[in-house]
Amino acid sequence: MDTARNILSNTEALYHLIVMMLTLSQGVHSLPVPTDIPMCTASETAQYSLTFSGKWTQAAFPKQYPVYRPPAQWSNLIGVTHSSDYHMWQRNEFASNGVREFTEKGEAWTLMKEVETSGERIQSVYGVLSAPAVVEGTGQMNTEFEVFARHSYLSFIVRIIPSPDWFVGVDGVDLCDGDHWKESVTLELFPYDAGTDSGFTFSSPNFETIPQDKITQITSSVPNHPANSFYYPRLKHLPPMAKVTLTKIKKTNQIISLPLEPTQSNQLPTGNEIEDTLIHTPLDCEVSVWSPWGLCKSKCGESGVQHRTRYVLLHSANNGSPCPLLEEERKCFPDNCL
Known part of the structure; x- marks a missing residue:
């Protein structure tokens, strides 16, 4: 206001x-x-x-x-x-x-x-x-x-x-x-x-x-x-x-019309004053780059898993491409295992 x-x-x-x-x-x-x-x-x-x-x-x-x-x-x-x-x-x-x-x-x-x-x-x-x-x-x-x-x-x-x-x-x-x-x-x-x-x-x-x-x-x-x-x-x-x-x-004797005193009556038209079809622009989801791979979680000598993540920068709208997976995992073997 x-x-x-x-x-x-x-x-x-x-x-x-x-x-x-x-x-x-x-x-x-x-x-x-x-x-x-x-x-x-x-x-x-x-x-x-x-x-x-x-x-x-x-x-x-x-x-x-x-x-x-x-x-x-x-x-x-x-x-x-x-x-x-x-x-x-x-x-x-x-x-x-x-x-x-x-x-x-x-x-x-x-x-x-x-x-x-x-x-x-x-x-x-x-x-x-x-x-x-x-x-x-x-x-x-x-x-x-x-x-x-x-x-x-x-x-x-x-x-x-x-x-x-x-x-x-x-x-x-x-x-x-x-x-x-x-x-x-x-x-x-x-x-x-x-x-x-x-x-x-x-x-x-x-x-x-x-x-x-x-x-x-x-x-x-x-x-x-x-x-x-x-x-x-x-x-x-x-x-x-x-x-x-x-x-x-239609021409009148008035040289130029001064602008109306400002009001809030011109905010939103009613009826069919704006006759154009409503446009819906598709907005694709945007995500960050992947984080580095995390630590390999496993016992020595055994394979394990490690994870990486990313986050949403911009959510999709109007049937835009949805967000992809935000987490991945892969097999790994622990380094420097004693």
């Missing part, structure tokens, strides 16, 4: 920051930016609703699934609408200081300052948007935003909690298609590593990556290490951790 209160407190602070940023940005008019990318020629602005749906379940991600201190959950969504020359984050590029602080600590102040500075320098950022945190691995958050021809792209980032520096998000999805706006876009979201912390597990302590790595997508085999919380060698691909749906809505 204390964790939920802390998340809501942080959400409120971030909410007021977003409101302030939106208020300040309403008087800034973006200028055209030269680009080689085909330009959107839609004549009118468009408004969209954004629905982020968490799909981080213990059935889909059974390995080291965080159940307390804190349990699996999602941070606030921080996003921007922008032109093609701007990137909040990019795969295979270094994370900014703002992205580092957000993915490691959930602090958005530096990230918002970077957005503001980019908008002033290259006039590529049009609007800022936010949605409140989800204090469960499953659940939804919603917001609305506006795009227009020169700024038809959407980028956002959501921190995975708990994690060293992992997140999901979108880098520059274009909502324009020639001279018209797309009616609906649905994207499955997979985990990324910001490259700033070297932890392998959800609950790893802070261990700075020096030198900093580039942003990489986490897969069932990358990082290729059994300790990795997403290491599922039997899978070709990880199941999606989340999904985002962008739906064009």
